[in-house]
Amino acid sequence: MSDPAPAAPTHLRHAFPWLIATMICVHACMATTRVTASLWVLNQGYGEASVGMLLSLFAVAPIVLSLWAGRLADRHGFHRPVGVGVAMAFVGALLALVIPQLWAIATGCLLCGGAVAVAAVALQREAGLMAEAPGELKRIFSWMALGPAMSNALSPIIAGLLIDLVGMWAGFAFATVLPLLAGLLARQVPRNPPAVRTKSFRERAAWDLFRLPAYRRLLIVNLALSAGWDAHSFVVPVVGHARGLSASSIGVVLGSFAVAATVVRLAIVRFADDIDEAKALRAAMGVAMLTFIAYAWLPGTLGLMCGSALLGIALGSVQPMILAMLHRATPPERHGQALGLRMLTVNGATVAMPMGFGMLAAATALAAPMWVMAAALLAAQWPARKL
Helix, strand or coil, X not given: CCCCCCCCCHHHHHCHHHHHHHHHHHHHHHHHHHHHHHHHHHHCCCCHHHHHHHHHHHHHHHHHHHHHHHHHHHHHCCHHHHHHHHHHHHHHHHHHHHCCCHHHHHHHHHHHHHHHHHHHHHHHHHHHHCCCXXXXXXXXXXXXXXXXHHHHHHHHHHHHHHHHHCCHHHHHHHHHHHHHHHHHHHCCCCCCCCCCCCCCCCCCCHHHHHHCHHHHHHHHHHHHHHHHHHHHHHHHHHHHHHCCCCHHHHHHHHHHHHHHHHHHHHHHHHHHHHCCHHHHHHHHHHHHHHHHHHHHHCCHHHHHHHHHHHHXXXXXXXXXXXXXXXXXXXXXXXXXXXXXXXXXXXHHHHHHXXXXXXXXXXXXXXXXXXXXXXXXXXXXXXXXXXX
16 A cells, blocks of 8 residues: 655745646647747648648647656656746747748747646646645645636637737737746756765656556546547537627537536536546536437537536536546556646647548538547546446
8 A cells, every 4th residue: 555645835835826827828838829829821822732731730739748748857856847848938938929921830830738737747746746635636626727728718809808909019028028028937947956966867658657557547548538538629610600609609518518518627626635636527527428429419509508518617627627637547657657648649640630530520410529429538538437
C-alpha cells in the first residue's frame, strides 16, 4: 500500500488563483489567434479549405510537443515550461501581427497551439501538487477546466469587437499582449522545484506508463469521451444546416453545450467530496451514449439544445475526473509524462476524428458519427468498469 501524498505547502495553495489566471491568458492567446486567423483567411479570399488547415495546426503542435513538455515539467517544475509556452505564444501572435501573410499566420497558429500544450502540462502538474485530499483533486481540476472554458467564451467576442471597431490587426495585437500578461501572472507562483536528480538517474520512457493498467484504462476512456466532444462539434453544424436552421440557431445549440459543461464543472467544485470518480465516469458515458443515439431525432432547435446540454453535462464532467484519477494512478515524479502522453493521444484523435466523421457522414448518413460514438462509448464501458 502506497504512502499518502504529502500535504501541499500552504504557499503553493495560495498561488492557485495565479495558476488559473495564467491558464486563461495562455489559452485566450490561442483562442484569439484562432478566431482572428480564420477571419483573416476568409477576408483574403483563401476559402474554407485554408481555414481548416489553419485550425488543424493548433492540434498538430501538441502532438509533437506533449511528451517533451511532460519531461520538461518533471525535470524543472513549473516556471521553465510555462516560460517556454509564454515565449512560443508571444512569438506566434507577434509573427501574425507584423507579417500579414498566410505562411506567417500559419506558423503563428502552430506556435500558439504548441504553447498551450507546453504550458498546460506544467500548469496541470503544479495544480495536482496543491491537493491535500482526493476530493481536492477533483475540485482543483474542475477550477482548472473552467479557465479554457472562460477563454473560449470571451476571446471570440473580444476579438470580434476589436476587428469590427479597429481592424484585423487589432485582434492579433490583443493576442500578442496576452502572453506577456501570462508571464507576469506566472511569476506570482512560488518556486517548487522537483527533487535534484543525480547523474546516474535514468529517465524512463513515457510509453512505459502504458504498463500501468489503471493508466491504460483511463486513456481508453478519455479517448472515447474526447472523440464524443469532436463528434458533437462536427454533427451540430451539419445536422443544423440540413434542417435549415439559421447560423444563430446553430450557435445557440453549440452554446448550450458550452454552458452546460461550465455549470457541471462548477457543481463538481461544490460537491467534489461526495463524488466517486469511477461511478461518475461510467454514468457520464451512459448519458452520452443514449444522447448520441437519440440526437438525430430530437425535434427543432429546442430539442437539439436539450440534447447538446445533456452532452455538455456528461462530457464536461470528464476532464476533472480523469485528471484526478490520473494523478493517483501514476508515480508523482512522472505526473508530467503522464499528462503529456494523455495530451498527445487526445490531440491525435482531435486531428484524425473530424476527417473520419466527414467521410463517414458523406458515405452513409449525417447522424452516423453519433451512432459510431454511441457504440464506442458502449465498448469503453468495459475498461471503465475496471477502474
